[in-house]
Amino acid sequence: MKKASGSFGSHPQENIIPILPAIIAGMLNLIITVAATLLIQPDLSLMNRGILIVYAIAGCGYIGIYYWIYTTLPNKAIYTWVNAIIAGTALGLFIDFIPPELDYLVHSLVFIASLSSAVVSDRTPSFSLIGIVAFFHSVHHILHQTPLITWVVHGVLIVAALVIVETVLQVKTLAKNQINRLEVVNEISKQIVSTLETSQLISLLNAALYNALETDTYYIGIQENDSLQMQLFYDDGEYYPDIKYKLEGSLSGWVIKHQKPLFLPDLRKPLNLDGIDMVVIGKQQPSLSWMGIPMTGSHVKGIIAVASYRPNAFSRADFELLNNIAQRAALALDNTYHHALVEEQARLDSLTRVLNHGYFIRSLREQAETCRNLNQPLSLIMLDIDFFKQYNDSFGHTIGDEVLVNLCSIIRSHIKQNDAVGRWGGEEFAISLPNATSGQARQVAQRIRGTLAEFKMSGDSHNPIPVPTISMGIAVFPDETDDVQKLIDLADHRLYVAKERGRDQIEAAPTP
Missing domain, CATH: 3.30.70.270 (Reverse transcriptase/Diguanylate cyclase domain)
Structure with missing residues (x-):
């Protein structure tokens, strides 16, 4: 997608996963960890008890501040790095005050912190947080000469935290892309819904296709008898006016004839379509990826298609986006043709078809x-x-x-x-x-x-x-x-x- 988006969740659309459950879980986990430590180690020194209680109070307060920053500040980019250092250091040192049998609670806190960081930031601050924790834990294990099995367990838990972060980031990316696609479709709908001039509509669709999809070629064609008249044809930086070619044997002809969308991610592979010959128009270079969607209305029948010189250039999400654009384009084109027909009827004598x-x-x-x-x-x-x-x-x-x-x-x-x-x-x-x-x-x-x-x-x-x-x-x-x-x-x-x-x-x- 060409449409840019922020990196650190600075827009409401990017706050995709609710963070409140993680905030509550983090506070409860911290309190439970401290309370369990105090119960398991009743002979703990007064200073260590004080440190643990301060850890619990300061930690809950920090988590509350973290949530407030997340929900109120528009620019979270700087704070994500500050949080990575503070949270990574605090969780890394926390293991020094917790008995080994409660290490799993500390790692639960690491999971929660990593998850929260992934929600409000991107990959680098989140991985940095985990890296800081891993560093302090490694120092702790070296100083206390922990057995190999403990190293392995802690290593696996650190890897698990990295996997959690990467999974959340991938989910965010997919969700943001879907939201961006919906925004593109909604924006197109708003622009074209009141457009009654065909040339203006084609201009709007040209801008929409250019901005919505990473593509080398795109075109909008209207069927005229057994030919396709291009209303718009863009190929690798150039526009080609007045292109018209026979539909028979072409991919566009197949789409219009069968009234079915066609998704061809790799044209190097054999086509399972009878009677289709590859037609090269525009620049004399064959496309390697192609998508076409039929457009049908009461007054117009045609196609909207995109292509790329790279194989596997389009995803199923791109195909769905093009389908949504084509549906709205078909309705809008039908309206413009109907409007032109009404205007022509108002302008022409009904019998002779000359001006009234x-x-x-x-x-x-x-x-x-x-x-x-x-x-x-x-x-x-x-x-x-x-x-x-x-x-x-x-x-x-x-x-x-x-x-x-x-x-x-x-x-x-x-x-x-x-x-x-x-x-x-x-x-x-x-x-x-x-x-x-x-x-x-x-x-x-x-x-x-x-x-x-x-x-x-x-x-x-x-x-x-x-x-x-x-x-x-x-x-x-x-x-x-x-x-x-x-x-x-x-x-x-x-x-x-x-x-x-x-x-x-x-x-x-x-x-x-």
Whole structure:
């Protein structure tokens, strides 16, 4: 994980194991050890009795202070080292005052101190505490010439303390990683839940994948027929736009087809997947680890996948994290696609799928302002189908609707991508041509008129049906007027001039 975390439990999320039971156990153990020593050795000198009682009182007080520091101070890093020295020295010297038959109680205190240290610190202070204890105990055994079996027992107990510390630290690491993963998922959910723009959502998911997983490659793809269109593709520090490839035979295709997650920790091993060929995209270097999760919604079907050039780069925890991200990404993507569909329906005419009246005017004003800033002309064509009411009466409204749809397809085939066409109302249409002169607009109008005249239509009985003619009026911004409303009025006026002159004509500004 790339997400950093503190080393000494300075954040609440890192206080994973409750320390209060260990604190209480430590106090009780200390009191019991002192009391048992006083009972077993009634002839103990007054000074040693006093030392033991002071040990018990000071020890319980220190343990209480230890708990207070643990629960209140934000930065425990310095104190963990102080505690390692104080607790290690105190427990190391404590064995000098305890009879050999109660050594196990001293080692119980060592276990409790090591456990508590592991909870609030990291490996080095905890191991240092055990090392200090082992040092003083070794000195004690040397001075008292204890038998070999005692050395072995004490050595085993010291190793056991080290194992306890390491186990607690591993549990802490696993728990912290899990908490970090949950935080990543929650943060992603908060960011994307209100996002309705697909591009913004992809940007958020890009940041999430980059920060959440140690990976060389990741991508988000949406199925388009039998291909995968990449919405995002990152490979070893580079982004690759507009990547599209066939799904058949690919790992992504398998995931989408079977709607199952796929975890492949080592791609050097044979794949037990029929019909799969390794597809290398981006940098021409094969990945050695791969994970893919399907994304499915009402409006979108795709995949989110990550890969690495190292084998066994991902764990099952990483796989679970990616699964959680993919589930939320699928919902968010589905929302953005649904929002785009709703916006498109609000923007387009339901029959012809060109801009409706209101959105065309908005588009025309925006294009006119852009052309004004760039000192470019803009030509507006107003188009009307001649005698369309009579045409509908003669051939029926179904044929009439077909004429409208085919006419719009013809118009779109003769204009550029940044041009605009809208349904003005009924059988009347408007065409906006940025950076087009009157002469260029006339050429576009002539091509539309000529293509429609050659268009073939037939009825239910396959009998040919004649197509209607069209009339058009052209006005140019800002050459003739720099006001959009006046531009519309002028083009509309010329349209009706063309109709008055016999229809099936194009009326433009008079040539000088």
